[in-house]
Amino acid sequence: MSALWAERRSVAALTFLAAVSLLGRPGLIRRFVRTRARPWTRRLVRTISTRSTMQPHNDAPVAVLSAVAVEPVFQGSGVGVRLVALFLERADARGAAAAELVTLTGPGGADRFYERLGWSAVGVHTTRDGHTVRSYRYLLASQPGSPARSIGRADGSP
Structure with missing residues (x-):
């Protein structure tokens, strides 16, 4: 279970870093929101809320x-x-x-x-x-x- 939480913390840290990186580039923010924000957010929520579908059945990492x-x-x-x-x-x-x-x-x-x-x-x-x-x-x-x-x-x- 701790590996799952570590993975989720990593995703959250990368999300925060991406958001901070976008703040200094208004043109890039507009492009991101227009083209990527919705699918990226859906994928992020799916990643945080579920495990990989490729994971073996025995729940080993x-x-x-x-x-x-x-x-x-x-x-x-x-x-x-x-x-x-x-x-x-x-x-x-x-x-x-x-x-x-x-x-x-x-x-x-x-x-x-x-x-x-x-x-x-x-x-x-x-x-x-x-x-x-x-x-x-x-x-x-x-x-x-x-x-x-x-x-x-x-x-x-x-």
Whole structure:
């Protein structure tokens, strides 16, 4: 239960930060109110009042991978694979049942990267900006009923 409250506090803190950031930019406030305020508020209320629909049935926490960034000079060297592996190892050690992420599809996206690492696609949708994104899930090995699998190695193999 404390993880749920921590998540809600994080959402509230981000909401406050977004509101404060908008105060200094009146033109941006008008555009936000005209184009995004209603759907953003609905989504925020849904996030605060419900749990993720992707969460496993056993109510174990779900780890969310927000972003992985690797300098272009290091891309292809295995650094990204290792960062994801460390994230999964720590999520598993802290008792998460699964990890989830969302990434762009096609050029500029990392969908093939995550598929190569063993993540399973669970949904596709188009954002309000017209970008196609895909949701992924990775079941962690320490959960009952999950197949034991390698989280990732520095050599680039899953």
